[in-house]
Amino acid sequence: xxxxxxxxxxxxxxxxxxxxxxxxxxxxxxGGSLGCAEFLVALYQEIMDRKDTFDMDxxxxxxxxxxxxxxSPVFYSVLARSGYFPVEELNTFRLINSRLQGHPTTHDxxxxxxxxxxxxxxxxxxxxxxxxxxxxxxxxxxxxxxxxDGELQEGQNWEGIxxxxxxxxxxxxxxxxxxxxxxxxxxxxxxxMGSIRTKFExxxxxxxxxxxxxxxxxxxxxxxxxxxxxxxxxxxxVLLHTVMxxxxxxxxxxxxxxxxxxxxxxxxxxxxxxxxxxxxx
Amino acid sequence: MKxxxxxxxxxxxxGFGAGLTELGQTNENxxxxxxxxxxxxxxxxxxxxxxxxxxxxxxxxxxxIGLAAGMTIGGKIPFTGTFANFSTGRVYDQIxxxxxxxxxxxxxxxxxxxxxxxxxxATHQILEDIGLMKMLPGMTVINTCDYNQTKAATxxxxxxxxxxxxxxxxxxxxxxxxxxxxxEIGKAVKLTEGNDVTILATGHLVWEALEAAKTLNxxxxxxxxxxxHTIKPLDxxxxxxxxxxxxxxxxxxxxxxxxxxxxxxxxVLSQHQPTPQExxxxxxxxxxSGTADQLMEKYGLNANAIIKASELVTKRK
Numbered sequence: 372x373x374x375x376x377x378x379x380x381x382x383x384x385x386x387x388x389x390x391x392x393x394x395x396x397x398x399x400x401x402g403g404s405l406g407c408a409e410f411l412v413a414l415y416q417e418i419m420d421r422k423d424t425f426d427m428d429x430x431x432x433x434x435x436x437x438x439x440x441x442x443s444p445v446f447y448s449v450l451a452r453s454g455y456f457p458v459e460e461l462n463t464f465r466l467i468n469s470r471l472q473g474h475p476t477t478h479d480x481x482x483x484x485x486x487x488x489x490x491x492x493x494x495x496x497x498x499x500x501x502x503x504x505x506x507x508x509x510x511x512x513x514x515x516x517x518x519x520d521g522e523l524q525e526g527q528n529w530e531g532i533x534x535x536x537x538x539x540x541x542x543x544x545x546x547x548x549x550x551x552x553x554x555x556x557x558x559x560x561x562x563x564m565g566s567i568r569t570k571f572e573x574x575x576x577x578x579x580x581x582x583x584x585x586x587x588x589x590x591x592x593x594x595x596x597x598x599x600x601x602x603x604x605x606x607x608x609v610l611l612h613t614v615m616x617x618x619x620x621x622x623x624x625x626x627x628x629x630x631x632x633x634x635x636x637x638x639x640x641x642x643x644x645x646x647x648x649x650x651x652x
Numbered sequence: 653m654k655x656x657x658x659x660x661x662x663x664x665x666x667g668f669g670a671g672l673t674e675l676g677q678t679n680e681n682x683x684x685x686x687x688x689x690x691x692x693x694x695x696x697x698x699x700x701x702x703x704x705x706x707x708x709x710x711x712x713x714x715x716x717i718g719l720a721a722g723m724t725i726g727g728k729i730p731f732t733g734t735f736a737n738f739s740t741g742r743v744y745d746q747i748x749x750x751x752x753x754x755x756x757x758x759x760x761x762x763x764x765x766x767x768x769x770x771x772x773x774a775t776h777q778i779l780e781d782i783g784l785m786k787m788l789p790g791m792t793v794i795n796t797c798d799y800n801q802t803k804a805a806t807x808x809x810x811x812x813x814x815x816x817x818x819x820x821x822x823x824x825x826x827x828x829x830x831x832x833x834x835x836e837i838g839k840a841v842k843l844t845e846g847n848d849v850t851i852l853a854t855g856h857l858v859w860e861a862l863e864a865a866k867t868l869n870x871x872x873x874x875x876x877x878x879x880x881h882t883i884k885p886l887d888x889x890x891x892x893x894x895x896x897x898x899x900x901x902x903x904x905x906x907x908x909x910x911x912x913x914x915x916x917x918x919x920v921l922s923q924h925q926p927t928p929q930e931x932x933x934x935x936x937x938x939x940x941s942g943t944a945d946q947l948m949e950k951y952g953l954n955a956n957a958i959i960k961a962s963e964l965v966t967k968r969k
Contacts, residue, residue, distance in 0.1 A: 487754045496718020504726035530715035
């Protein structure tokens with residue numbers, strides 16, 4: 372059994388990283404990043420079968436694709452703290468000449484990143500392509516992907532979602548960060564999407580919910596179930612119910628912190644709610 | 653003056669299909685994707701011979717580009733096939749972010765480019781695709797002139813690491829380049845030696861340029877015809893050297909004069925060898941329905957148009 376406390380401690384440290392990175396450059400996306408901290412920590416620390424070193428082709432290991440690239444702070448923090456690059460490099464987030472661009476890119480050779488993302492709705496297709504290549508290569512490892520819920524308003528997603536079931540791409544687990552928020556408000560007020568579960572099921576996917584998407588035990592249990600559902604002829608979708616801004620009380624349950632950085636006082640308040648565990652960068 | 657023989661009209665898209673068939677046999681990493689246009693793109697043979705490496709994606713070009721980008725991760729070399737309009741304008745952001753910015757080894761293969769698509773009309777006749785693709789950092793842009801060259805280019809781009817846009821067309825046109833040619837990306841091919849005017853042509857306009865050169869020769873104008881099959885990276889040296897000799901230039905392309913080969917040439921020459929230039933291409937307009945020949949005549953994209961432009965530009969020296 373994994374040590375949940377260790378994962379929790381890492382998550383707390385990741386939250387601190389996110390707040391400090393975004394605060395330093397007074398830009399970036401803390402809300403969605405905080406909401407996915409537990410998930411990405413669990414994914415990289417426990418769920419994925421990864422190699423210690425990074426190579427682009429990733430043959431013989433699980434792959435992850437971040438489609439909602441604006442949550443780069445949590446992605447960078449988890450990558451650094453999983454050993455892909457020095458944690459000190461988090462200091463360069465969004466600065467000129469940095470590998471840690473506002474949105475993730477392969478352009479500057481940052482280990483751990485296999486595709487640029489930021490312009491939304493492209494990650495399904497890319498992840499599905501990588502999954503198809505794994506099959507061609509006889510590689511039994513899985514492809515994981517993460518997508519925002521608001522992002523599903525982009526049409527390309529549904530081309531990919533339709534393709535996946537039609538072609539029995541059953542070596543992929545795509546997770547939707549179901550926080551119900553987007554830039555201009557709640558997803559229900561901006562563009563009501565109806566039942567996302569029903570839509571995925573209608574498109575031929577196996578769907579399962581992780582109701583407590585900010586609970587590490589629930590994530591581990593849910594993703595283990597998802598893994599058991601792969602290889603059965605259908606793609607697997609996980610609906611991860613998260614709280615945007617989780618772990619920083621004044622950022623929670625609102626779209627207000629989607630793309631806004633905390634000021635000095637807010638940073639201090641946020642950090643006080645998340646005491647240092649593994650050491651700040 | 654050197655002359656060329658048409659060994660029989662053939663469509664450039666069939667050259668692509670033949671090249672892809674050969675790649676299927678020689679390179680096991682080559683995979684092909686098509687958005688419901690297998691017959692039009694001549695991908696039937698590859699599909700029949702390598703069904704496990706062929707991916708029918710349906711009428712979903714954005715997904716096709718993303719799939720192709722993802723397939724490169726793990727070492728595959730994806731060739732996507734659809735019409736030029738749906739290969740570029742429809743999926744520009746997908747190409748920009750998932751392919752070009754991500755430096756993915758995807759070959760975007762585009763048929764039915766330009767006016768010669770014919771009767772389907774302006775919705776399908778893209779005349780802006782060279783411009784769209786050449787503006788993307790790191791993108792190689794190729795527009796081949798005949799069947800043999802398209803086949804050779806298809807084979808050559810599999811050996812080149814990086815994103816490539818390969819543009820070809822629908823109609824049967826003169827096939828005159830060597831069957832066994834070695835296609836060198838970025839290397840212009842001088843077809844005739846001349847002293848009075850340089851004609852830089854790409855795609856279907858290369859044969860028209862050769863026809864024009866014959867007539868010009870009879871009129872006492874010696875034309876140097878160069879096949880610019882690669883618009884990016886452009887063979888600056890070949891262009892500058894020729895123009896230094898002739899003192900004027902005509903560019904000819906089945907594309908808008910805005911954003912096409914002509915503007916790339918003008919950029920190079922204005923910097924290194926300022927030269928009078930005339931542009932054969934569409935003039936900020938959409939196309940329309942008609943036969944390929946009718947359209948090329950109406951929009952001024954044939955040998956006659958090149959002759960007129962050459963006569964004009966030689967007087968501007």
